[in-house]
Amino acid sequence: MLTIGAFAKACRLSPKALRLYDELELLRPARVDPDTGYRYYAPEQLEQARLVAWLRRLGMPLARIRQVCALDPSAAAGEIRAYWARVEAETATRRDLAAFLVDHLSHVTRHVPRKDTTMLELRYCALSDIGLVRPANQDTAHAGARVLAVADGFGAAGAPASTAAVEALKFLDTEPLVAGSVLNLLEDAVQGATRAVQGVTQSQDAGTTLTAMLWTGSQLALVHIGDSRAYLLRAGELFQITHDHTMVQSMLDEGRLTPEEAKAHPQRALLLKALTGGSPVPVPDLRLHDALPGDRYLLCSDGLSAVVPTAEIQHILTTTPAPDQAVQALTGAANDSGGPDNVSCVVADVDHSATLSR
Structure with a gap:
Protein backbone atom coordinates (compact mmCIF):
# COMPACT_ATOMS: atom_id res chain seq x y z
CA MET A 1 0.00 0.00 0.00
CA LEU A 2 1.17 3.54 -0.76
CA THR A 3 0.71 6.54 1.49
CA ILE A 4 -1.11 9.49 -0.01
CA GLY A 5 2.18 11.35 -0.35
CA ALA A 6 3.92 8.51 -2.19
CA PHE A 7 0.87 7.90 -4.36
CA ALA A 8 0.60 11.61 -5.23
CA LYS A 9 4.24 11.70 -6.29
CA ALA A 10 3.85 8.58 -8.44
CA CYS A 11 0.70 9.71 -10.29
CA ARG A 12 1.51 13.46 -10.49
CA LEU A 13 -1.59 14.48 -8.54
CA SER A 14 -1.32 16.60 -5.43
CA PRO A 15 -2.51 15.24 -2.06
CA LYS A 16 -5.09 18.04 -2.05
CA ALA A 17 -6.45 16.86 -5.41
CA LEU A 18 -6.53 13.24 -4.18
CA ARG A 19 -8.54 14.26 -1.12
CA LEU A 20 -10.99 16.14 -3.38
CA TYR A 21 -11.35 13.17 -5.73
CA ASP A 22 -12.00 10.95 -2.73
CA GLU A 23 -14.82 13.25 -1.57
CA LEU A 24 -16.28 13.26 -5.09
CA GLU A 25 -16.01 9.45 -5.29
CA LEU A 26 -13.88 9.81 -8.38
CA LEU A 27 -10.78 8.10 -6.96
CA ARG A 28 -11.36 6.41 -3.60
CA PRO A 29 -8.39 5.20 -1.55
CA ALA A 30 -8.01 1.46 -1.15
CA ARG A 31 -7.93 1.83 2.63
CA VAL A 32 -8.52 4.54 5.22
CA ASP A 33 -7.02 4.03 8.66
CA PRO A 34 -9.96 4.05 11.10
CA ASP A 35 -7.90 5.69 13.86
CA THR A 36 -5.81 8.28 12.03
CA GLY A 37 -7.88 8.80 8.89
CA TYR A 38 -4.75 8.36 6.75
CA ARG A 39 -5.47 7.33 3.17
CA TYR A 40 -3.63 4.46 1.52
CA TYR A 41 -3.67 3.52 -2.14
CA ALA A 42 -2.97 0.28 -3.97
CA PRO A 43 -0.31 0.27 -6.72
CA GLU A 44 -2.89 -0.94 -9.26
CA GLN A 45 -4.79 2.36 -8.76
CA LEU A 46 -1.94 4.30 -10.35
CA GLU A 47 -3.21 3.77 -13.90
CA GLN A 48 -6.62 5.25 -13.10
CA ALA A 49 -5.01 8.13 -11.18
CA ARG A 50 -2.75 8.95 -14.13
CA LEU A 51 -5.76 8.87 -16.44
CA VAL A 52 -7.54 11.36 -14.18
CA ALA A 53 -4.46 13.59 -14.18
CA TRP A 54 -4.20 13.51 -17.97
CA LEU A 55 -7.89 14.26 -18.43
CA ARG A 56 -7.63 17.20 -16.06
CA ARG A 57 -4.74 18.53 -18.15
CA LEU A 58 -7.11 18.38 -21.13
CA GLY A 59 -9.50 20.58 -19.17
CA MET A 60 -12.22 17.91 -18.92
CA PRO A 61 -14.78 18.60 -16.17
CA LEU A 62 -14.71 16.24 -13.19
CA ALA A 63 -18.25 14.99 -13.86
CA ARG A 64 -17.26 13.85 -17.33
CA ILE A 65 -13.99 12.33 -16.04
CA ARG A 66 -16.08 10.19 -13.71
CA GLN A 67 -18.04 8.91 -16.69
CA VAL A 68 -14.88 8.17 -18.69
CA CYS A 69 -13.24 6.30 -15.82
CA ALA A 70 -16.27 4.04 -15.50
CA LEU A 71 -15.98 2.85 -19.12
CA ASP A 72 -13.93 0.14 -20.73
CA PRO A 73 -10.85 1.42 -22.63
CA SER A 74 -12.50 1.39 -26.07
CA ALA A 75 -15.58 3.31 -24.92
CA ALA A 76 -13.40 5.68 -22.88
CA ALA A 77 -11.35 6.46 -25.99
CA GLY A 78 -14.57 7.30 -27.84
CA GLU A 79 -15.66 9.65 -25.07
CA ILE A 80 -12.30 11.44 -25.08
CA ARG A 81 -12.45 11.76 -28.86
CA ALA A 82 -15.96 13.26 -28.63
CA TYR A 83 -14.92 15.65 -25.87
CA TRP A 84 -11.92 16.93 -27.79
CA ALA A 85 -13.95 17.40 -30.98
CA ARG A 86 -16.33 19.59 -28.97
CA VAL A 87 -13.41 21.59 -27.54
CA GLU A 88 -12.03 22.17 -31.03
CA ALA A 89 -15.44 23.34 -32.29
CA GLU A 90 -15.77 25.79 -29.39
CA THR A 91 -12.19 26.97 -29.89
CA ALA A 92 -12.90 27.61 -33.56
CA THR A 93 -15.84 29.83 -32.57
CA ARG A 94 -13.65 31.79 -30.16
CA ARG A 95 -10.93 32.01 -32.81
CA ASP A 96 -13.42 33.57 -35.24
CA LEU A 97 -14.44 36.09 -32.59
CA ALA A 98 -10.81 36.89 -31.79
CA ALA A 99 -10.05 37.38 -35.50
CA PHE A 100 -13.03 39.72 -35.83
CA LEU A 101 -11.94 41.77 -32.81
CA VAL A 102 -8.35 42.01 -34.05
CA ASP A 103 -9.52 43.11 -37.49
CA HIS A 104 -12.09 45.53 -36.07
CA LEU A 105 -9.67 47.18 -33.64
CA SER A 106 -6.91 47.30 -36.25
CA HIS A 107 -9.19 49.21 -38.59
CA VAL A 108 -10.10 51.59 -35.77
CA THR A 109 -6.48 52.33 -34.87
CA ARG A 110 -5.10 52.66 -38.39
CA HIS A 111 -8.08 54.30 -40.08
CA VAL A 112 -6.97 56.58 -42.93
CA PRO A 113 -9.62 58.82 -44.58
CA ARG A 114 -10.17 57.89 -48.21
CA LYS A 115 -10.75 60.27 -51.06
CA ASP A 116 -13.84 58.38 -52.18
CA THR A 117 -16.32 56.58 -49.98
Whole structure:
Protein backbone atom coordinates (compact mmCIF):
# COMPACT_ATOMS: atom_id res chain seq x y z
CA MET A 1 0.00 0.00 0.00
CA LEU A 2 1.17 3.54 -0.76
CA THR A 3 0.71 6.54 1.49
CA ILE A 4 -1.11 9.49 -0.01
CA GLY A 5 2.18 11.35 -0.35
CA ALA A 6 3.92 8.51 -2.19
CA PHE A 7 0.87 7.90 -4.36
CA ALA A 8 0.60 11.61 -5.23
CA LYS A 9 4.24 11.70 -6.29
CA ALA A 10 3.85 8.58 -8.44
CA CYS A 11 0.70 9.71 -10.29
CA ARG A 12 1.51 13.46 -10.49
CA LEU A 13 -1.59 14.48 -8.54
CA SER A 14 -1.32 16.60 -5.43
CA PRO A 15 -2.51 15.24 -2.06
CA LYS A 16 -5.09 18.04 -2.05
CA ALA A 17 -6.45 16.86 -5.41
CA LEU A 18 -6.53 13.24 -4.18
CA ARG A 19 -8.54 14.26 -1.12
CA LEU A 20 -10.99 16.14 -3.38
CA TYR A 21 -11.35 13.17 -5.73
CA ASP A 22 -12.00 10.95 -2.73
CA GLU A 23 -14.82 13.25 -1.57
CA LEU A 24 -16.28 13.26 -5.09
CA GLU A 25 -16.01 9.45 -5.29
CA LEU A 26 -13.88 9.81 -8.38
CA LEU A 27 -10.78 8.10 -6.96
CA ARG A 28 -11.36 6.41 -3.60
CA PRO A 29 -8.39 5.20 -1.55
CA ALA A 30 -8.01 1.46 -1.15
CA ARG A 31 -7.93 1.83 2.63
CA VAL A 32 -8.52 4.54 5.22
CA ASP A 33 -7.02 4.03 8.66
CA PRO A 34 -9.96 4.05 11.10
CA ASP A 35 -7.90 5.69 13.86
CA THR A 36 -5.81 8.28 12.03
CA GLY A 37 -7.88 8.80 8.89
CA TYR A 38 -4.75 8.36 6.75
CA ARG A 39 -5.47 7.33 3.17
CA TYR A 40 -3.63 4.46 1.52
CA TYR A 41 -3.67 3.52 -2.14
CA ALA A 42 -2.97 0.28 -3.97
CA PRO A 43 -0.31 0.27 -6.72
CA GLU A 44 -2.89 -0.94 -9.26
CA GLN A 45 -4.79 2.36 -8.76
CA LEU A 46 -1.94 4.30 -10.35
CA GLU A 47 -3.21 3.77 -13.90
CA GLN A 48 -6.62 5.25 -13.10
CA ALA A 49 -5.01 8.13 -11.18
CA ARG A 50 -2.75 8.95 -14.13
CA LEU A 51 -5.76 8.87 -16.44
CA VAL A 52 -7.54 11.36 -14.18
CA ALA A 53 -4.46 13.59 -14.18
CA TRP A 54 -4.20 13.51 -17.97
CA LEU A 55 -7.89 14.26 -18.43
CA ARG A 56 -7.63 17.20 -16.06
CA ARG A 57 -4.74 18.53 -18.15
CA LEU A 58 -7.11 18.38 -21.13
CA GLY A 59 -9.50 20.58 -19.17
CA MET A 60 -12.22 17.91 -18.92
CA PRO A 61 -14.78 18.60 -16.17
CA LEU A 62 -14.71 16.24 -13.19
CA ALA A 63 -18.25 14.99 -13.86
CA ARG A 64 -17.26 13.85 -17.33
CA ILE A 65 -13.99 12.33 -16.04
CA ARG A 66 -16.08 10.19 -13.71
CA GLN A 67 -18.04 8.91 -16.69
CA VAL A 68 -14.88 8.17 -18.69
CA CYS A 69 -13.24 6.30 -15.82
CA ALA A 70 -16.27 4.04 -15.50
CA LEU A 71 -15.98 2.85 -19.12
CA ASP A 72 -13.93 0.14 -20.73
CA PRO A 73 -10.85 1.42 -22.63
CA SER A 74 -12.50 1.39 -26.07
CA ALA A 75 -15.58 3.31 -24.92
CA ALA A 76 -13.40 5.68 -22.88
CA ALA A 77 -11.35 6.46 -25.99
CA GLY A 78 -14.57 7.30 -27.84
CA GLU A 79 -15.66 9.65 -25.07
CA ILE A 80 -12.30 11.44 -25.08
CA ARG A 81 -12.45 11.76 -28.86
CA ALA A 82 -15.96 13.26 -28.63
CA TYR A 83 -14.92 15.65 -25.87
CA TRP A 84 -11.92 16.93 -27.79
CA ALA A 85 -13.95 17.40 -30.98
CA ARG A 86 -16.33 19.59 -28.97
CA VAL A 87 -13.41 21.59 -27.54
CA GLU A 88 -12.03 22.17 -31.03
CA ALA A 89 -15.44 23.34 -32.29
CA GLU A 90 -15.77 25.79 -29.39
CA THR A 91 -12.19 26.97 -29.89
CA ALA A 92 -12.90 27.61 -33.56
CA THR A 93 -15.84 29.83 -32.57
CA ARG A 94 -13.65 31.79 -30.16
CA ARG A 95 -10.93 32.01 -32.81
CA ASP A 96 -13.42 33.57 -35.24
CA LEU A 97 -14.44 36.09 -32.59
CA ALA A 98 -10.81 36.89 -31.79
CA ALA A 99 -10.05 37.38 -35.50
CA PHE A 100 -13.03 39.72 -35.83
CA LEU A 101 -11.94 41.77 -32.81
CA VAL A 102 -8.35 42.01 -34.05
CA ASP A 103 -9.52 43.11 -37.49
CA HIS A 104 -12.09 45.53 -36.07
CA LEU A 105 -9.67 47.18 -33.64
CA SER A 106 -6.91 47.30 -36.25
CA HIS A 107 -9.19 49.21 -38.59
CA VAL A 108 -10.10 51.59 -35.77
CA THR A 109 -6.48 52.33 -34.87
CA ARG A 110 -5.10 52.66 -38.39
CA HIS A 111 -8.08 54.30 -40.08
CA VAL A 112 -6.97 56.58 -42.93
CA PRO A 113 -9.62 58.82 -44.58
CA ARG A 114 -10.17 57.89 -48.21
CA LYS A 115 -10.75 60.27 -51.06
CA ASP A 116 -13.84 58.38 -52.18
CA THR A 117 -16.32 56.58 -49.98
CA THR A 118 -18.43 53.87 -51.57
CA MET A 119 -21.99 53.87 -50.29
CA LEU A 120 -23.83 50.56 -50.18
CA GLU A 121 -27.49 49.75 -50.19
CA LEU A 122 -29.49 46.62 -49.49
CA ARG A 123 -32.07 45.16 -51.88
CA TYR A 124 -34.24 42.52 -50.26
CA CYS A 125 -37.37 40.37 -50.33
CA ALA A 126 -39.05 38.00 -47.85
CA LEU A 127 -41.48 35.15 -48.44
CA SER A 128 -43.18 32.63 -46.16
CA ASP A 129 -45.15 29.64 -47.44
CA ILE A 130 -47.25 27.03 -45.64
CA GLY A 131 -45.77 24.16 -47.66
CA LEU A 132 -47.73 21.13 -48.81
CA VAL A 133 -48.26 19.15 -45.60
CA ARG A 134 -48.67 21.36 -42.53
CA PRO A 135 -52.20 22.58 -41.67
CA ALA A 136 -50.97 26.07 -40.71
CA ASN A 137 -47.95 28.32 -41.16
CA GLN A 138 -45.97 28.86 -37.95
CA ASP A 139 -43.10 30.67 -39.69
CA THR A 140 -42.61 34.43 -39.87
CA ALA A 141 -40.32 36.22 -42.33
CA HIS A 142 -39.55 39.94 -42.51
CA ALA A 143 -37.36 42.15 -44.69
CA GLY A 144 -37.30 45.86 -43.91
CA ALA A 145 -35.06 48.88 -44.33
CA ARG A 146 -32.60 47.50 -41.77
CA VAL A 147 -34.00 44.31 -40.26
CA LEU A 148 -34.01 40.91 -41.95
CA ALA A 149 -35.52 38.09 -39.89
CA VAL A 150 -36.82 34.54 -40.04
CA ALA A 151 -38.52 32.80 -37.10
CA ASP A 152 -39.79 29.22 -37.06
CA GLY A 153 -42.44 28.63 -34.41
CA PHE A 154 -43.25 25.29 -32.79
CA GLY A 155 -45.88 23.95 -30.42
CA ALA A 156 -49.48 25.02 -29.88
CA ALA A 157 -48.55 28.72 -29.83
CA GLY A 158 -45.81 28.49 -32.45
CA ALA A 159 -47.35 30.97 -34.88
CA PRO A 160 -47.92 33.71 -32.27
CA ALA A 161 -44.43 33.07 -30.87
CA SER A 162 -42.64 33.53 -34.21
CA THR A 163 -44.73 36.62 -34.99
CA ALA A 164 -44.02 38.14 -31.57
CA ALA A 165 -40.27 37.55 -31.89
CA VAL A 166 -40.05 39.27 -35.28
CA GLU A 167 -42.40 42.11 -34.33
CA ALA A 168 -40.15 42.88 -31.35
CA LEU A 169 -37.25 43.57 -33.75
CA LYS A 170 -39.06 45.75 -36.26
CA PHE A 171 -38.44 48.99 -34.33
CA LEU A 172 -34.80 48.64 -35.38
CA ASP A 173 -35.88 49.50 -38.95
CA THR A 174 -36.09 53.13 -37.82
CA GLU A 175 -33.99 53.20 -34.63
CA PRO A 176 -30.95 55.54 -34.80
CA LEU A 177 -27.77 53.48 -34.83
CA VAL A 178 -24.68 54.45 -32.87
CA ALA A 179 -21.32 53.26 -34.18
CA GLY A 180 -19.80 50.55 -32.02
CA SER A 181 -23.04 49.65 -30.23
CA VAL A 182 -24.89 47.72 -32.93
CA LEU A 183 -24.37 44.30 -31.36
CA ASN A 184 -25.45 45.62 -27.96
CA LEU A 185 -28.55 47.14 -29.53
CA LEU A 186 -29.38 43.87 -31.25
CA GLU A 187 -28.81 41.87 -28.05
CA ASP A 188 -31.16 44.19 -26.17
CA ALA A 189 -33.74 43.76 -28.92
CA VAL A 190 -33.54 39.98 -28.54
CA GLN A 191 -34.26 40.37 -24.83
CA GLY A 192 -37.38 42.23 -25.88
CA ALA A 193 -38.23 39.43 -28.30
CA THR A 194 -37.82 36.92 -25.48
CA ARG A 195 -40.29 38.82 -23.32
CA ALA A 196 -42.70 39.07 -26.25
CA VAL A 197 -42.55 35.30 -26.80
CA GLN A 198 -43.09 34.68 -23.10
CA GLY A 199 -46.18 36.84 -23.33
CA VAL A 200 -47.83 34.58 -25.91
CA THR A 201 -46.60 31.16 -24.76
CA GLN A 202 -47.74 29.72 -21.48
CA SER A 203 -45.40 26.71 -21.39
CA GLN A 204 -42.05 25.46 -22.62
CA ASP A 205 -43.87 23.28 -25.15
CA ALA A 206 -44.13 26.27 -27.49
CA GLY A 207 -41.58 28.73 -28.79
CA THR A 208 -39.64 29.84 -31.83
CA THR A 209 -36.23 30.01 -33.43
CA LEU A 210 -34.89 33.40 -34.45
CA THR A 211 -32.26 34.29 -37.03
CA ALA A 212 -32.00 37.99 -37.85
CA MET A 213 -29.61 40.55 -39.30
CA LEU A 214 -29.41 44.30 -38.75
CA TRP A 215 -28.07 46.44 -41.61
CA THR A 216 -25.88 49.41 -40.66
CA GLY A 217 -25.05 50.66 -44.16
CA SER A 218 -21.71 48.83 -44.36
CA GLN A 219 -22.11 45.86 -42.02
CA LEU A 220 -24.68 43.27 -41.05
CA ALA A 221 -25.02 42.35 -37.38
CA LEU A 222 -26.26 38.77 -36.95
CA VAL A 223 -28.24 37.27 -34.06
CA HIS A 224 -29.09 33.58 -34.05
CA ILE A 225 -30.99 31.15 -31.80
CA GLY A 226 -32.18 27.73 -32.99
CA ASP A 227 -31.90 25.92 -36.31
CA SER A 228 -33.04 28.49 -38.83
CA ARG A 229 -30.00 29.50 -40.85
CA ALA A 230 -28.12 32.36 -42.46
CA TYR A 231 -25.95 31.91 -45.54
CA LEU A 232 -23.59 34.22 -47.39
CA LEU A 233 -23.03 33.91 -51.14
CA ARG A 234 -19.76 35.67 -51.96
CA ALA A 235 -17.84 35.40 -55.24
CA GLY A 236 -19.91 32.37 -56.21
CA GLU A 237 -19.18 30.45 -52.98
CA LEU A 238 -21.89 29.70 -50.43
CA PHE A 239 -21.03 29.83 -46.72
CA GLN A 240 -23.29 28.89 -43.82
CA ILE A 241 -22.61 31.60 -41.23
CA THR A 242 -24.79 30.24 -38.42
CA HIS A 243 -24.39 27.11 -36.32
CA ASP A 244 -27.46 24.98 -35.65
CA HIS A 245 -28.44 24.77 -31.98
CA THR A 246 -29.68 21.18 -32.22
CA MET A 247 -28.94 17.89 -30.50
CA VAL A 248 -27.80 16.38 -33.80
CA GLN A 249 -25.40 19.27 -34.53
CA SER A 250 -23.96 18.85 -31.05
CA MET A 251 -23.39 15.15 -31.75
CA LEU A 252 -21.76 16.06 -35.06
CA ASP A 253 -19.45 18.52 -33.30
CA GLU A 254 -18.46 15.81 -30.82
CA GLY A 255 -17.79 13.27 -33.55
CA ARG A 256 -20.62 10.99 -32.42
CA LEU A 257 -22.37 11.17 -35.80
CA THR A 258 -21.30 11.41 -39.42
CA PRO A 259 -23.04 13.95 -41.68
CA GLU A 260 -24.78 11.05 -43.44
CA GLU A 261 -26.09 9.67 -40.14
CA ALA A 262 -27.23 13.13 -39.05
CA LYS A 263 -29.51 13.51 -42.08
CA ALA A 264 -31.57 10.47 -41.03
CA HIS A 265 -31.33 10.86 -37.25
CA PRO A 266 -34.78 10.67 -35.56
CA GLN A 267 -33.92 13.63 -33.28
CA ARG A 268 -32.53 15.92 -35.98
CA ALA A 269 -35.17 18.58 -35.18
CA LEU A 270 -34.57 18.54 -31.39
CA LEU A 271 -33.46 22.04 -30.39
CA LEU A 272 -30.93 22.86 -27.69
CA LYS A 273 -31.73 26.59 -27.86
CA ALA A 274 -34.94 28.43 -28.70
CA LEU A 275 -37.05 31.34 -27.47
CA THR A 276 -39.73 29.85 -25.21
CA GLY A 277 -41.88 30.82 -22.28
CA GLY A 278 -39.50 29.05 -19.90
CA SER A 279 -36.12 29.72 -18.36
CA PRO A 280 -33.21 30.07 -18.49
CA VAL A 281 -33.21 32.58 -21.33
CA PRO A 282 -30.87 31.29 -24.06
CA VAL A 283 -27.72 33.23 -24.92
CA PRO A 284 -27.84 34.11 -28.63
CA ASP A 285 -24.96 33.90 -31.09
CA LEU A 286 -23.95 37.45 -32.07
CA ARG A 287 -21.56 38.36 -34.89
CA LEU A 288 -20.76 41.31 -37.12
CA HIS A 289 -20.15 40.85 -40.88
CA ASP A 290 -18.48 43.38 -43.13
CA ALA A 291 -20.54 43.68 -46.32
CA LEU A 292 -19.01 43.75 -49.77
CA PRO A 293 -20.66 44.82 -53.03
CA GLY A 294 -22.06 41.72 -54.70
CA ASP A 295 -22.70 39.83 -51.45
CA ARG A 296 -25.99 37.97 -51.23
CA TYR A 297 -27.42 36.87 -47.88
CA LEU A 298 -30.04 34.19 -47.32
CA LEU A 299 -31.98 33.67 -44.09
CA CYS A 300 -34.25 30.63 -44.04
CA SER A 301 -36.18 28.23 -41.85
CA ASP A 302 -35.32 24.54 -41.85
CA GLY A 303 -38.28 24.00 -44.16
CA LEU A 304 -35.79 24.99 -46.86
CA SER A 305 -32.38 23.89 -45.55
CA ALA A 306 -33.55 20.44 -44.42
CA VAL A 307 -35.31 19.69 -47.70
CA VAL A 308 -33.35 21.31 -50.53
CA PRO A 309 -29.70 20.22 -50.98
CA THR A 310 -27.09 22.91 -50.36
CA ALA A 311 -25.82 22.63 -53.92
CA GLU A 312 -29.28 23.41 -55.28
CA ILE A 313 -29.67 26.37 -52.92
CA GLN A 314 -26.33 27.68 -54.14
CA HIS A 315 -27.35 27.22 -57.78
CA ILE A 316 -30.62 29.13 -57.27
CA LEU A 317 -28.89 31.98 -55.45
CA THR A 318 -26.19 32.17 -58.11
CA THR A 319 -28.45 32.10 -61.16
CA THR A 320 -31.50 34.06 -60.00
CA PRO A 321 -30.76 37.79 -60.33
CA ALA A 322 -33.38 39.55 -58.18
CA PRO A 323 -34.23 38.86 -54.51
CA ASP A 324 -37.98 38.52 -55.22
CA GLN A 325 -37.26 35.93 -57.92
CA ALA A 326 -34.82 34.12 -55.63
CA VAL A 327 -37.27 33.69 -52.72
CA GLN A 328 -39.91 32.42 -55.16
CA ALA A 329 -37.46 29.92 -56.66
CA LEU A 330 -36.26 28.71 -53.24
CA THR A 331 -39.80 28.25 -51.95
CA GLY A 332 -40.74 26.43 -55.14
CA ALA A 333 -37.74 24.10 -54.75
CA ALA A 334 -38.83 23.20 -51.21
CA ASN A 335 -42.37 22.44 -52.37
CA ASP A 336 -41.09 20.49 -55.37
CA SER A 337 -39.24 18.32 -52.83
CA GLY A 338 -42.49 17.50 -51.03
CA GLY A 339 -42.99 20.66 -48.98
CA PRO A 340 -43.09 18.72 -45.68
CA ASP A 341 -42.73 21.86 -43.56
CA ASN A 342 -43.46 25.57 -43.64
CA VAL A 343 -40.74 27.31 -45.62
CA SER A 344 -39.60 30.90 -45.14
CA CYS A 345 -36.69 32.78 -46.63
CA VAL A 346 -35.24 36.26 -46.94
CA VAL A 347 -32.78 37.16 -49.69
CA ALA A 348 -30.81 40.41 -49.49
CA ASP A 349 -28.27 41.78 -51.98
CA VAL A 350 -25.54 44.30 -51.17
CA ASP A 351 -25.14 46.78 -54.02
CA HIS A 352 -23.39 50.05 -54.84
CA SER A 353 -25.65 53.03 -54.46
CA ALA A 354 -23.38 56.03 -55.10
CA THR A 355 -19.81 57.29 -54.78
CA LEU A 356 -19.33 60.50 -52.84
CA SER A 357 -16.17 62.61 -53.21
CA ARG A 358 -14.72 64.42 -50.22
